[in-house]
Every structure is written in C-alpha cells, then in structure tokens.
Amino acid sequence: MRRTKYILGFICSLAAFPLAAQPYPNKPIALVVPQAAGGTNDIVARLIAPAFGESIGASIIVENRPGAGGNIGTQSVGRALKDGYTLLLTINSAQAINPALYKNPGFDPINDFVPLYYIGATPYVLVSPPGSPYKTLADVVAAAKKKPGELSYASAGNGTISHLLGAMLNTSAGIEMQHIPYKGVAPAINDVLGGQVPLAFASLPSALNYIKAGKLQAIAISSAKRSSAAPEIPTIAETYPDCVGEVWVAIFAPMGVSADVIKKNQAAMDKTMTRADVREKLTAQGLDLSPVPPAKLGTLLKEELAKWARIVKASGAQLD
Structure with missing residues (x-):
C-alpha cells in the first residue's frame, strides 16, 4: 500500500511539470x-x-x-x-x-x-479549338465587330482575371464579346475542346499542355511581354498596350x-x-x-x- 502511494505521488508530481513543446513542424x-x-x-x-x-x-x-x-x-x-x-x-x-x-x-x-x-x-492565354476560324487576335476582333454580342468567351468564373481580361479587351478593342462563366478553368477548357464555346481565357499553365498537343490554338497572351515558355504566342499588348493582366x-x-x-x-x-x-x-x-x-x-x-x-x-x- 505504501509503495502504491509513492508511485501515485510520483505520477502526480510529473503532472505538475508540463511536457516541453515539440518543435515545429511535428505533423503534416x-x-x-x-x-x-x-x-x-x-x-x-x-x-x-x-x-x-x-x-x-x-x-x-x-x-x-x-x-x-x-x-x-x-x-x-x-x-x-x-x-x-x-x-x-x-x-x-x-x-x-x-x-x-x-x-x-x-x-x-x-x-x-x-x-x-x-x-x-504567369499570363493568361486566349484559346480556341483546332479548326476554329479564330486563329489571331485580329480574327477575334473582326468577328466581334461584325456581330456585336454574339461571339462568346469562357472564363474560370465571374470576377476572375480570365473574366476581366475579356472585359478589358472589349474596352480596348471597342468590341462586345459575351462572357460565359464556369466554375473553374478545367470545365471552361473542356467546353472549348468540345466546341460548346468558341473562345476562352485560361492561365498558361492550365492550357499549355493542350496547346503543345495541338488540342487548343493559342491566339494571344495577356502579359506585357512574350512568355519564355511559349515565345511564339504574341501578346495582346502588342496590339492593345493597356490590356495586360497576369x-x-x-x-x-x-x-x-x-x-x-x-x-x-x-x-x-x-x-x-x-x-x-x-x-x-x-x-x-x-x-x-x-x-x-x-x-x-x-x-x-x-x-x-x-x-x-x-x-x-x-x-x-x-x-x-
């Protein structure tokens, strides 16, 4: 009995001293x-x-x-x-x-x-599906001017940069493209690939593999200068200097x-x-x-x- 009391007393005394904090990080x-x-x-x-x-x-x-x-x-x-x-x-x-x-x-x-x-x-890139008549920025602007409000572009969602770049291009080029918001860039790209929507603004990382594989056409990117990852793609700013967004x-x-x-x-x-x-x-x-x-x-x-x-x-x- 006396030994048990000593053991309990020892355990209680340990409880009075908090364990040292483990150094960060010690878990995922x-x-x-x-x-x-x-x-x-x-x-x-x-x-x-x-x-x-x-x-x-x-x-x-x-x-x-x-x-x-x-x-x-x-x-x-x-x-x-x-x-x-x-x-x-x-x-x-x-x-x-x-x-x-x-x-x-x-x-x-x-x-x-x-x-x-x-x-x-990284910049955004304006893309279209293979075989599309929209191969250059001039093609897009000409089509949008011919039929205001009929040409549409997909984005990753309302208020995203991919949405606002379209709004900026509308202002800069004096055109009126229709905005179609998606819940993320992946479904937007999927509908361009499937031909449900003719154009999309997508971040370069999300579209680059499709472009390299020939599944998407790159029309123009949104940076002030060309990307080292795809220097062949012209910038929108080469035509409309104020239309820049990364x-x-x-x-x-x-x-x-x-x-x-x-x-x-x-x-x-x-x-x-x-x-x-x-x-x-x-x-x-x-x-x-x-x-x-x-x-x-x-x-x-x-x-x-x-x-x-x-x-x-x-x-x-x-x-x-």
Whole structure:
C-alpha cells in the first residue's frame, strides 16, 4: 500500500511539470488551394509540395477547398488555428479581386493574413479549338465587330482575371464579346475542346499542355511581354498596350502565426525554390520566377487591390 502511494505521488508530481513543446513542424502541414483541381495554383502546389516537405521536414498535404470564387477556402485558412499547420496557396484573383467583387467575401486580405512567400506569375492565354476560324487576335476582333454580342468567351468564373481580361479587351478593342462563366478553368477548357464555346481565357499553365498537343490554338497572351515558355504566342499588348493582366501565385499564413514559424516556412521555401528540378518544372508551366520579398508581397497585394477594384467597377461586375 505504501509503495502504491509513492508511485501515485510520483505520477502526480510529473503532472505538475508540463511536457516541453515539440518543435515545429511535428505533423503534416495543409497547403490549402481555394480553387478546384487543374488551375494554376493547384498545379503549382502539387509541383512544389514534395520539395517543400523535404525542406521543412514535414509532409505537405495539398487540399482543394473551392467555392465562391476562392472565398470559402480563403475564409477557412483565415479562421484556422494560428499554429502554422494550415497555409494558403492562392492567386491574386482570389486575394486581390474578390474583396472588390463580393459585397462580403468573408475575409480581409490585409488584416487576416501574413504574406509568407511569393512564388511567381504567369499570363493568361486566349484559346480556341483546332479548326476554329479564330486563329489571331485580329480574327477575334473582326468577328466581334461584325456581330456585336454574339461571339462568346469562357472564363474560370465571374470576377476572375480570365473574366476581366475579356472585359478589358472589349474596352480596348471597342468590341462586345459575351462572357460565359464556369466554375473553374478545367470545365471552361473542356467546353472549348468540345466546341460548346468558341473562345476562352485560361492561365498558361492550365492550357499549355493542350496547346503543345495541338488540342487548343493559342491566339494571344495577356502579359506585357512574350512568355519564355511559349515565345511564339504574341501578346495582346502588342496590339492593345493597356490590356495586360497576369496571375501571381503566393503563400499566405493566417494572421497570428508566430514569427518563428513564418521564418521557418520562408527558409524552407527559399531552399525549395533554389532547387533546379523545381524551377525547371515551374518555368516549363510558364511561370516567371522573379523573386518578390515578403515585405514587397504585402505592397504588391495592396497595389493589386486598388488596380482590380478600378477594373471591377468599370466592368460593372458584382456578386453577393
């Protein structure tokens, strides 16, 4: 009996001393993509996840949480535990456009998130199916002028850059194309492939394999200069200099995650992005990997919020 009391007393004394906190990370990290599979950030997330996991010493689990143009997944990360085990890999159409497009997106892009890492940027490409009469930008503009409002183009959804680029081209070229929104880039491309819609704006990574395989015709891209991944494709800006828009991909953490955890993730991403195999895969998808420091990512986000707010207002697009 006396021995049992000693043992119980020893166990109780251990309970008075909390176990030392395990170093971060000690379990898998969720990398949330707030869009469906097949889009730019989904492609990027799956390309970097293995190397990112090796660099930080934990499994990186890519989780697609689509809905409401990216708002649902973004909200979920903003409300997640501030422990660094839930991160957001997003694009500027969700982070910089949705606050202007939706009356209540459910998140504050500045106050709910910490800019963690900028990965790269890529243009959109205007595509048509093989055999289409729309082979050049001049073909598209001529057809749209001949029959205003009849020529249609698909996008990844209302308020996405792929939607707004069409609105910008309408303004720049003085034409009126009809916008057809889809729930993501993959179904939009599928309907162009199937001939249900004649044109689509799609991010270069999501369309490049189809273009190389001859399943889509590339008409023009939306960057200021031609892409090194497909230099044969002309830019829209060569004809309409003010019609420029790219998608950038970046990682954010919920506001409140400790500075130490942020630094560990940034160091791991630095290591990931110096790997030749990772850079080769990303550039092959059409990404420009010019670095943007975390502090400047915050500045870039603020600039983009202002830019796209003006474009959204001019387009008249608004969602509840």
